[in-house]
Every structure is written in structure tokens, then in C-alpha cells.
Amino acid sequence: MNKRKKILIIAVILLIGVAFFIIRAKRQPNTAMALPTVKAIKGDISSKITALGNVETRQKQEVYSGIQGMVEYIAEEGQQVKKGDVVLKIDDGELKLELEQAQSKVKQQNVELSRLLGGPRPEELKKARIKYQEALTSYEAALEDYEKNQGLFNEGAISENEYINIKRELDVKKNQLAIMEVELSLLENPDEHEIALKQAALEEAEKSLANITKKLDKTIILAEFDGIVIKQEIKQGMTVSSGNLLLSIGSPDDLQIDIGVNEYDASNIKVGQKAIITGDGFGDKIYKGEVVKIAPSASTIQTSRGNETTVKATIKVNDPDENIKPGFSTTAEITIEDKQGAVLLPLECVISGEKGKKVMLVKDGAISEREVKTGIENELYTEITYGISEGDEVLQNPSANSSFEGDA
Known part of the structure; x- marks a missing residue:
């Protein structure tokens, strides 16, 4: 066998070997190979909301x-x-003078009304009758003098000026008699209209007195x-x-912080939730607080990002001292939910899809899907409530590898 045939045979054997391993790999589960993994741990986890606000006195x-x-x-x-x-x-100097005048006027109106309602004193009535009688006597004398001189004027015995003066005197006496007659009549028979006028005057005087008294109180x-x-x-x-x-x-021993909670987080805020309060005005000092009030409705405020809908919540500062002062700006971190001894995985380990959530479990070098349910989340970890136990190993970031993407 020449050298060329040997090389060809070796190449065929290598191709058959590669094909064998590829087919075998496809039939076996995924293997972890060199992909990064992480183990589920037990620990404490809490979900928090952060909001800005200013320190104010509760009272x-x-x-x-x-x-x-x-x-x-x-x-x-x-x-x-x-x-x-x-x-x-x-300064109440002028008001006190006005008060004295108003009190005197009320007293005067009371006296005058009492006279009308209770009738005149005997001496007043006697004096009025005497004045009326004097006025009547004077009028009758003037009338007699006028009638006597009227004939003389007609005969030309007296001048026209003398006659006019005599008639004018008669008119004066007649008017005086009418006045005395009215005064006597009011004393003997008080007029209802006059009583009503006096009552109205008294009410007006009392209102003026009450108004001045209110001003003095202020x-x-x-x-x-x-x-x-x-x-x-x-x-x-x-x-x-x-x-x-x-x-x-204000009361420096009773402080609160009013914050605006974004509408997306508002449903998670509850009265009684605990808060941690920090701020530049008091350095590294951390204060404890508690949500004591939540507004019943939302409001829209203008921010640098545009209109924002928020719900106002009030946090009571539980441990105030001389370092935290009304007017300071603060950051409040509210604990929405927390749990101790929870099974935890980094957020990136969990794949979310339309059918639920899953992780890629690594066991004995093989990779398999595992359905999970989650609970509390924070910025780093998520609680696993079903599907994974402490110590289980999963792929750290399965979404970064396209072979593990897809709906759960």
C-alpha cells in the first residue's frame, strides 16, 4: 500500500469518528462544558421603593x-x-376706643327701646303733658291774636308786615303744638313702627360691637x-x-417626610411599612421611619422628565434628634416586603416567557430546563419559591446563549 492510500484511509477513519461523536452528542442531553454557572443560596431578601421628600413638622x-x-x-x-x-x-389702641363707643351705643339703644316697651316713667309723662298744655295755651293765644288782627288788617288799621309777622307767629305755635302732641302720644301710646326702628338700631349696634370684639380677639x-x-x-x-x-x-420632636410615590409603585405602599431615611443635611446618620398616611387620590406634577403621576405618602420619623431639621431634603427607602431564609438566585438566571419562568439546571455535567416560581425581587436577586433548592446549580445567564432561549 503506497503512502497516498494510507493518508486517504486515515482521513476516512477521522471523518467517521467525528460523525460518530456528533451523532452521539445530539442523542445525549446538553452538557455544561465551560458555560458559567451559579448555585442557589439561602439568604434574606427585601423589595424596596425609593422616593425623595422634605422634612416637615407633623404638628x-x-x-x-x-x-x-x-x-x-x-x-x-x-x-x-x-x-x-x-x-x-x-397694636389694639384704636380698637379699644371703638369698643368703648360701641358699648355705649348698645347701652343707649337698650335704654331707649326699654322706654318704648315698658312705657314712660311717671315724671316723664307728667312733664310731657305740661309741655303739651303750655304749647296748646300758646297756640290758642296766638290764634286769638291772629283772628283779632285779621279784622284790623282788613280795615287797614295795621300794615301788611305786621299782619305777616302775626300769622308767622301763629304758624310757629301751631308747629310746636304738633311736636308736643306727637311726643305725648308716643309716651302714652308707643308706636309699633317706632319700636321696630329702635329694635333694628339695637341689633345694628350689637353687630358692630361683636365685630369689634372679634377684631380684638385677633x-x-x-x-x-x-x-x-x-x-x-x-x-x-x-x-x-x-x-x-x-x-x-412646629414641634422638632415630631417630624415627618412627605414623598411622592410613582403610580406604578403606589399599589405596593401600605401604612405601617418601615423606611430608612438618609440625607445630605445629616451626613452618614440614618433614621428610621414608618408609613403613617397614604393619600386617597393621585396628582400630576411637573418634573424635568415631564408630567408624572404620583401618590402622596407620609413617613413619620421614629427617632428624630437635633441633627435632622425641618426643611432638609431626604431620600426615603421603604421596605415593601421582606423574607428571611429564602432560596435566592441572581436575576439573570431566570428566563421569563409566555408560559412562565424557568432556569437551566446543571446536574452531573448535563443541562436541563426546570420550571420555577418566583417571589420577592430586588435589584440583584429573586426569590425562588418553587423548582429550585439551596445548592442547586444553574446557568448564570442562559439568555446570553441562543441555544437556551425560547418560551418557558
Whole structure:
């Protein structure tokens, strides 16, 4: 056999061997070969939501000016106050003068109405009757004088000017008699219309008095609880208008953080969930918190990324101290769910498809699919609740190898 035939025979044998191994490999399960793998471990896992917010006092009293006037006293920013302490006083000098005048007017209207309703005193009635009688006597005398001089005027015995003066005197006496007659009639028989007018005047005077009293009440504002003045908007001696915010009082021992939770995470937030609070204002210090309130509705806010729908949630700071202050910006990390001793795999080990989830199990050098169910996830790991046990080995990133892709 020559050299050329030997080479040909060897080549055929090699081809047959390669074909044999290829056919055998296809009939056997996948092998791990040099693909990276990872083992399932047991550990603690938690799912968290992170949101930004500002520190505020849970108890807050905002003091507004109820009237216009000069600030006579205002508590200083940073000042400690006790419940019931005066924190604001507006000058009340003019209002006190108005109060005295209003009180006098109410008293006067009460007296006049009482006279109408209760009838006149005997001496008042006697005096009115005397005045009426005097007016009647004067009128009758003037009438007699007029009638006598009228004939003289007709005869030309007196001048026209004298006659006019006599007639004018009669008119004056007649008017005086009419006035006295009305006054006496009111005393003897009070007019219902007059009573109604006096009652209306009294009501108006009482309303004016009540309004001034309310204004006086607004000149002094008291602290509603023990706390500290966290903001002062105006200084002593300045004049303020009604409705101006003058100062804010809060309790530094009772703090909260209001956050906006993205609408996609909002359904996971529950009252009672724990939170970790961090912020640049207090360095490496970490505070503990708890979700105490969730808004019943969402709102849309404008952000650098456009409109964003969020739900407001309130976190109570459980361990406040002098380092965390109202106004500080913070980051709150809320624990949505946690579990101890869970079976864990890196996120990239799990393949998701329309039919469910699976991993590529590696056992005795062979690779096979294994259906799994998952629970809590975080940014690195997922909890395996079914299909894999602690110590089981799986491909680390099966999706990176096209031969393992596909629906589960």
C-alpha cells in the first residue's frame, strides 16, 4: 500500500469518528462544558421603593394676621414656646376706643327701646303733658291774636308786615303744638313702627360691637402646642395686612417626610411599612421611619422628565434628634416586603416567557430546563419559591446563549 492510500484511509477513519461523536452528542442531553454557572443560596431578601421628600413638622401652626395693624410683639425664629404662650400681638389702641363707643351705643339703644316697651316713667309723662298744655295755651293765644288782627288788617288799621309777622307767629305755635302732641302720644301710646326702628338700631349696634370684639380677639395669637418658631416672616414694629403669614411653629420632636410615590409603585405602599431615611443635611446618620398616611387620590406634577403621576405618602420619623431639621431634603427607602431564609438566585438566571419562568439546571455535567416560581425581587436577586433548592446549580445567564432561549 503506497503512502497516498494510507493518508486517504486515515482521513476516512477521522471523518467517521467525528460523525460518530456528533451523532452521539445530539442523542445525549446538553452538557455544561465551560458555560458559567451559579448555585442557589439561602439568604434574606427585601423589595424596596425609593422616593425623595422634605422634612416637615407633623404638628404645625401657621400664624396669619387677622386684622391690619402694627406688630407690637412677635416671637423670634428659633424661640422655644409653650402651649398658651403669646407668639403675636397687634397694636389694639384704636380698637379699644371703638369698643368703648360701641358699648355705649348698645347701652343707649337698650335704654331707649326699654322706654318704648315698658312705657314712660311717671315724671316723664307728667312733664310731657305740661309741655303739651303750655304749647296748646300758646297756640290758642296766638290764634286769638291772629283772628283779632285779621279784622284790623282788613280795615287797614295795621300794615301788611305786621299782619305777616302775626300769622308767622301763629304758624310757629301751631308747629310746636304738633311736636308736643306727637311726643305725648308716643309716651302714652308707643308706636309699633317706632319700636321696630329702635329694635333694628339695637341689633345694628350689637353687630358692630361683636365685630369689634372679634377684631380684638385677633390682636393676640397663642401657641397651640409646645414647640419652636421655625420661620418668622415679619419683624416687630412693621405694619401688616389681614391675611399675611407672619410665622410658623412646629414641634422638632415630631417630624415627618412627605414623598411622592410613582403610580406604578403606589399599589405596593401600605401604612405601617418601615423606611430608612438618609440625607445630605445629616451626613452618614440614618433614621428610621414608618408609613403613617397614604393619600386617597393621585396628582400630576411637573418634573424635568415631564408630567408624572404620583401618590402622596407620609413617613413619620421614629427617632428624630437635633441633627435632622425641618426643611432638609431626604431620600426615603421603604421596605415593601421582606423574607428571611429564602432560596435566592441572581436575576439573570431566570428566563421569563409566555408560559412562565424557568432556569437551566446543571446536574452531573448535563443541562436541563426546570420550571420555577418566583417571589420577592430586588435589584440583584429573586426569590425562588418553587423548582429550585439551596445548592442547586444553574446557568448564570442562559439568555446570553441562543441555544437556551425560547418560551418557558
